[in-house]
Structures are given as C-alpha cells and as structure tokens.
Amino acid sequence: MIRKFTFGNPIQTGAVAKSIGAADSADFPFEHSLSDSFSLELTMDKTDIVYGLGEANRGINKRGWIYESWCSDDPFHTETKRALYAAHNFIILSGKSNLGIFIDFPSKIIWDMGYTETGKIKIVIEGRDFDLYTISAASPREVVREFRGLIGKSYTPPFWAFGFQQSRWSYHNEEAVDRIIDGYDKAKIPLDCVYLDIDYMQSYKDFTVDGDKFPNFAEFVAEKKARGIRLIPIIDAGVKVDDGYEVFEEGKQNGYFCKRADGSDFEGGVWPGICRFPDFMRQDVRDWFGSKYKFLTDMGIEGFWNDMNEPALFYSAEGISRALDQAAQLQGQNLDLGKFFKLKDTFAGLSNSAEDYASIYHIIDGEPVNHQRVHNIYGSNMTRAAGEYFEKEFGKGKILMFSRASYIGAHRWGGIWFGDNHSWWSHILLCLKMLPGANMCGFLYCGADLGGFNENATRDLALRFLALGVFTPLMRNHSALGTRDQECFAFEEPEDFRDIIQVRYRLIPYLYNTFQTANENDDMIFRPLSFDYPGDKIARECETQLMLGEECMIAPVYEQNASGRTVYLPEDMAFVKLSGERVTKQKLAKGVHYVDVELNEVPLFIKEGKKIPLCKPAMRTSLLDTEDIEYI
Numbered sequence: 314m315i316r317k318f319t320f321g322n323p324i325q326t327g328a329v330a331k332s333i334g335a336a337d338s339a340d341f342p343f344e345h346s347l348s349d350s351f352s353l354e355l356t357m358d359k360t361d362i363v364y365g366l367g368e369a370n371r372g373i374n375k376r377g378w379i380y381e382s383w384c385s386d387d388p389f390h391t392e393t394k395r396a397l398y399a400a401h402n403f404i405i406l407s408g409k410s411n412l413g414i415f416i417d418f419p420s421k422i423i424w425d426m427g428y429t430e431t432g433k434i435k436i437v438i439e440g441r442d443f444d445l446y447t448i449s450a451a452s453p454r455e456v457v458r459e460f461r462g463l464i465g466k467s468y469t470p471p472f473w474a475f476g477f478q479q480s481r482w483s484y485h486n487e488e489a490v491d492r493i494i495d496g497y498d499k500a501k502i503p504l505d506c507v508y509l510d511i512d513y514m515q516s517y518k519d520f521t522v523d524g525d526k527f528p529n530f531a532e533f534v535a536e537k538k539a540r541g542i543r544l545i546p547i548i549d550a551g552v553k554v555d556d557g558y559e560v561f562e563e564g565k566q567n568g569y570f571c572k573r574a575d576g577s578d579f580e581g582g583v584w585p586g587i588c589r590f591p592d593f594m595r596q597d598v599r600d601w602f603g604s605k606y607k608f609l610t611d612m613g614i615e616g617f618w619n620d621m622n623e624p625a626l627f628y629s630a631e632g633i634s635r636a637l638d639q640a641a642q643l644q645g646q647n648l649d650l651g652k653f654f655k656l657k658d659t660f661a662g663l664s665n666s667a668e669d670y671a672s673i674y675h676i677i678d679g680e681p682v683n684h685q686r687v688h689n690i691y692g693s694n695m696t697r698a699a700g701e702y703f704e705k706e707f708g709k710g711k712i713l714m715f716s717r718a719s720y721i722g723a724h725r726w727g728g729i730w731f732g733d734n735h736s737w738w739s740h741i742l743l744c745l746k747m748l749p750g751a752n753m754c755g756f757l758y759c760g761a762d763l764g765g766f767n768e769n770a771t772r773d774l775a776l777r778f779l780a781l782g783v784f785t786p787l788m789r790n791h792s793a794l795g796t797r798d799q800e801c802f803a804f805e806e807p808e809d810f811r812d813i814i815q816v817r818y819r820l821i822p823y824l825y826n827t828f829q830t831a832n833e834n835d836d837m838i839f840r841p842l843s844f845d846y847p848g849d850k851i852a853r854e855c856e857t858q859l860m861l862g863e864e865c866m867i868a869p870v871y872e873q874n875a876s877g878r879t880v881y882l883p884e885d886m887a888f889v890k891l892s893g894e895r896v897t898k899q900k901l902a903k904g905v906h907y908v909d910v911e912l913n914e915v916p917l918f919i920k921e922g923k924k925i926p927l928c929k930p931a932m933r934t935s936l937l938d939t940e941d942i943e944y945i
C-alpha cells in the first residue's frame with residue numbers, strides 16, 4: 314500500500330509518473346520535528362536490513378553508515394564517502410515488516426542509518442517542502458514493485474547497447490579509433506561501440522567536432538557503422554563562453570543559462586574553461602538543448618553519455634579571487650598551522666563549492682530558485698532534455714544515452730554509469746553492491762567502468778572485473794587519462810579476454826529478455842539473496858553474490874591471486890563455468906563451497922528446474938543468431 318504525505322509546497326521533480334492523492338498529515342507515522350529542516354526517526358530491530366539509496370557507496374545493507382543525497386563529482390569512492398553522483402532517495406526497512414520510504418525532495422537529505430544511534434534511522438531533509446511516500450508490502454520485492462509502479466517504466470536502450478563497449482579518455486582522432494577497432498578485430502574479441510571522450514570536440518565545446526582530428530566525421534561514423542561499430546560521443550553540461558560559438562550565442566541571447574542573484578549569467582570553470590550552464594529546470598531550455606544533439610545524430614551518431622552534470626564546477630572566478638585575497642592577506646606572514654591549513658583548504662575547496670552552488674539561480678515557473686534547493690535534479694533534467702528529444706525525433710529505445718548524475722525519474726529517460734571508480738579489487742564488489750540498489754530505483758540500464766577508471770589495471774583485475782560486467786546491461790571498459798592501456802587486446806594473451814567477452818554475446822538473448830521482463834513487471838534484474846531467501850541467515854547477510862532474473866545467481870571472483878572463491882548456495886544449483894564456447898556444469902548442494910574459477914571463465918549458478926538460453930558468439934550484436942539457441 315502506498316501513502317503520500319505532502320509537506321509545504323514541494324518543487325515538482327518529475328520523479329513520480331502516477332499522481333496519487335495525499336493522505337492526512339495527522340496520520341504521518343514517524344516521529345518528526347520541523348525547524349528549517351525536517352527530521353524524522355525510525356526504530357530498527359536488531360536484525361532489520363536497510364536496502365536502497367540506489368547508486369550509493371558501501372554495502373547492499375545500508376545499515377551502520379551515514380549517507381547524503383547530494384549529487385557529487387567525487388572520483389574517490391573510498392569507504393569514507395557519504396555522497397556519490399546520484400541522489401536516489403528510496404530505502405526499504407526490512408524485517409518483520411517491510412516498509413519503503415521515498416522522499417521526493419531535490420536538495421540535500423542526510424540518512425543516518427544507525428551511525429549515531431545503532432537502533433535508529435535518523436533522516437534530515439534540509440527543507441520544509443517535500444513529498445514523502447510510504448510503501449508497505451509483504452516482501453521487499455513487492456515494495457520495489459509498488460514503488461516502480463509509481464515512478465514509471467525504465468528507459469530501454471537499443472539492442473546493440475547490450476554489446477561490449479570500449480572507452481578511454483581519450484581516443485583523440487580517427488587513427489586512435491581505428492586502432493581500437495582493429496585491435497579488437499585482430500584479437501577476435503567482439504565489440505559494438507567505441508567511445509569518444511572530450512577530446513573529439515573543438516576546445517571541449519559541446520556539439521562541435523574537431524576537424525583536424527576527424528576531418529570528415531559523418532563519413533567516418535558511417536564507415537564505422539558499416540563495420541558494425543557505433544561511436545558514442547560525450548556531452549558535458551557546461552557550455553563554453555566563446556563569442557561566435559553557436560550554442561553559447563543562442564543560450565546567451567535567449568536567456569537559457571543559469572543566473573546569478575543580480576540576473577547576470579552564472580559562470581564557472583570546467584574542461585572548456587569558463588562556461589555557462591543551461592537551466593535544465595525549464596522546459597524551453599530542455600527543448601533547446603535537446604535539439605542540439607541533432608548536430609551529431611545528423612552525422613549518424615546513435616548514442617551519447619552525459620557527463621559533469623551534478624553539475625561539476627572546478628572553480629569560479631569569484632571563488633578564485635576570494636582564495637587569492639586570502640592568500641594575499643597572508644603574504645609575508647609567518648603562518649601558524651591554523652592559518653596554513655585554512656589556506657590549504659580554501660584552495661582545495663575551490664571545486665564544487667557550496668558558495669558557488671549557492672550563487673546559482675534557476676527559473677522555475679517564472680520565479681528565481683536558488684540552485685541549492687534543486688541541486689539533485691540538475692543532471693536528471695539534462696537527461697530528460699536529451700531523452701525527450703530522442704523520443705520525439707526517433708521514437709522510444711532508438712538512442713543509447715546514459716548519465717553520470719541522476720535522480721529518480723531520470724530512469725525513464727536514460728541509463729546511468731557509476732562514475733569514476735578505481736582499478737581496485739574492492740571496486741568489483743562496489744559495482745556488484747550498487748546493482749540491486751540502482752534497480753530498486755528504476756535504473757536498469759547501468760554499469761561501472763569495467764577494469765576501473767582511475768589508476769592502472771592489472772590483467773587479472775581487468776579479467777575478473779569484466780567477468781562481472783558480462784552480466785551488467787551496460788558492459789563498458791573505460792579508463793582515465795594517463796593510465797596504462799586497458800583495452801582487452803592490450804594485455805598478454807588476449808584469448809582469455811575473448812573467452813570472457815564471447816560469453817557476454819552468448820548470453821545476450823537471455824540478458825536482454827531478463828531486462829525486458831524486469832521492466833514489464835516493475836521488477837529488478839539483480840536482487841540481494843536476502844530478497845529470495847528471507848529466512849536464510851547466510852543469504853540475508855550475503856554482500857558478494859546476487860540473484861539474476863528468476864533463474865540464476867552470480868558470484869564473481871573479487872580478490873587478486875585467488876584461483877576461485879567461496880560461494881554460498883541457498884539451495885541446490887548447477888555450477889556452470891562459461892568460457893568462449895565451452896560450458897562445464899557441476900551439480901552442487903545447498904551450502905558453502907569453494908569453487909575454482911580460471912581467469913578466462915565466467916561463473917554462473919543456475920537454480921534447479923531452470924534453464925537459460927545461449928546463442929553462438931559473434932563479433933557484433935548485429936551478427937548474433939538469436940534463433941540458434943542451446944539451453945543449459
């Protein structure tokens with residue numbers, strides 16, 4: 314049962330697709346208090362689990378830590394972090410009863426999940442205007458179904474977006490892109506997409522292509538498509554301030570950019586240097602910005618990734634001058650430690666600063682609204698701008714698009730990726746743990762940078778990470794500027810990588826179908842084991858395995874130098890190892906087992922009485938014969 318409680322006069326976020334009447338606030342079931350912010354408290358039983366918060370840090374069970382909903386450009390996903398790129402304000406408190414809570418509020422929320430007081434969830438909503446929904450149902454999975462019914466169906470990408478994708482910051486020019494495709498083809502490793510990071514543009518200007526690097530872009534795109542490869546360019550939120558640059562001029566002349574308090578356009582520094590930021594909160598601005606993608610779709614582009622849309626702000630001129638003033642005042646002084654650290658923090662704090670965010674204004678329903686009040690829906694509205702345009706122009710499901718920042722609601726317009734992780738073993742598990750959370754909030758098309766974004770990947774890490782990525786709808790290898798080559802063919806014995814990627818292509822009919830079925834049924838592709846085996850203590854506490862669809866369980870190897878892993882089977886299952894075209898099967902009884910998994914093998918566990926289809930591998934999704942199926 315869903316109940317909605319409305320407090321004050323909420324800003325419409327677009328999260329909810331089905332409007333329901335508000336309940337009497339006298340029936341509000343939680344202890345609460347109201348000042349400038351609204352605080353509420355829930356009591357947890359000792360064995361209760363807290364699920365949710367979508368793409369968020371730490372465990373599947375969110376208990377015992379404090380999280381913040383505040384879309385953050387933070388490339389260090391260490392255990393200490395409270396906020397990452399997304400604000401997915403949905404949790405389920407699950408134990409004797411199952412209670413979902415969705416707080417539809419576009420500014421900061423603090424979720425203290427037993428961090429301050431072990432048995433208490435304390436939620437602080439930094440404002441007085443919001444909708445809060447409660448959902449009670451017989452199981453957490455039912456809570457999710459009801460919630461998903463409320464927020465509407467998820468974005469579905471084109472079929473080819475289930476193929477393997479290769480990215481890097483950056484493949485600078487035609488030769489670099491060709492080298493990647495040739496490398497994959499030569500190593501006979503399947504591939505469907507190659508990504509273009511910021512360097513394909515002229516001076517990082519959105520909706521431009523650098524003619525020195527790509528002299529005939531449309532022809533190049535067509536040529537790649539004839540080889541079965543799609544190019545996927547990046548689009549950043551900030552628009553470069555540059556006289557004569559069409560996107561800038563149009564935005565400026567029509568007043569489409571975010572404002573300062575005095576009504577002038579806000580400016581902040583990102584990759585292109587000083588930028589202005591489209592006010593995605595407005596429908597006319599969304600229509601305008603969305604239609605700009607035409608520049609690239611006209612040249613044959615069918616997929617995009619939207620970046621830096623928290624929005625990320627490296628600096629503002631105002632912030633720099635405040636910092637320089639502070640430094641100037643200290644000039645010549647013998648700094649004590651207090652002054653030194655303050656100075657250091659000032660410079661370190663230039664990026665994504667609260668002062669800068671507080672100086673931005675949007676126009677909502679004709680009125681100026683401070684950015685801080687709507688921060689968490691900025692990126693989502695960029696996704697919506699693009700998504701609405703693509704749907705209008707090409708119909709549903711034709712264009713691949715996913716975003717870095719997101720809020721619930723954006724799941725109807727695009728997918729997400731989990732941002733700048735590291736080539737760390739712990740980030741294999743972090744990806745696994747985010748998957749059910751993202752699914753709960755409607756984000757079905759999602760995945761992490763496989764192999765890890767920051768730092769250098771080792772060969773074994775790349776293989777193990779990819780073996781998890783075989784199952785994630787977005788299967789993309791991506792790596793940062795300055796890191797060692799991370800393409801599958803760049804490592805010794807690329808055959809092992811071929812074995813892993815081929816398994817993905819063999820599983821595409823199954824994975825695609827599982828995706829569609831989950832979407833139709835408002836269900837999850839990936840579930841914590843505790844959803845399916847609530848009475849089973851080991852399953853309830855399992856944070857390293859997931860249920861996949863109705864048929865399977867996945868359990869990736871996530872430690873270096875391990876020849877396999879310990880796995881828990883909550884019931885009898887077939888242990889299947891997939892490697893290239895090879896399939897080995899072994900029956901395993903309910904209980905704990907150590908299973909051996911080679912670096913070129915993908916482990917999969919299939920429930921008794923279930924079967925899954927496998928097709929033959931192919932070099933491209935377009936070459937898959939999805940009729941020629943065998944079953945395991």
Ligand code: MIG
Nearest residue numbers: 482510511620717732733793
């Ligand atoms: O400040 O475009 O998360 O995937 O490669 C870094 C360069 C900007 C951040 C994205 C990452 C991308 C990178 N971008």
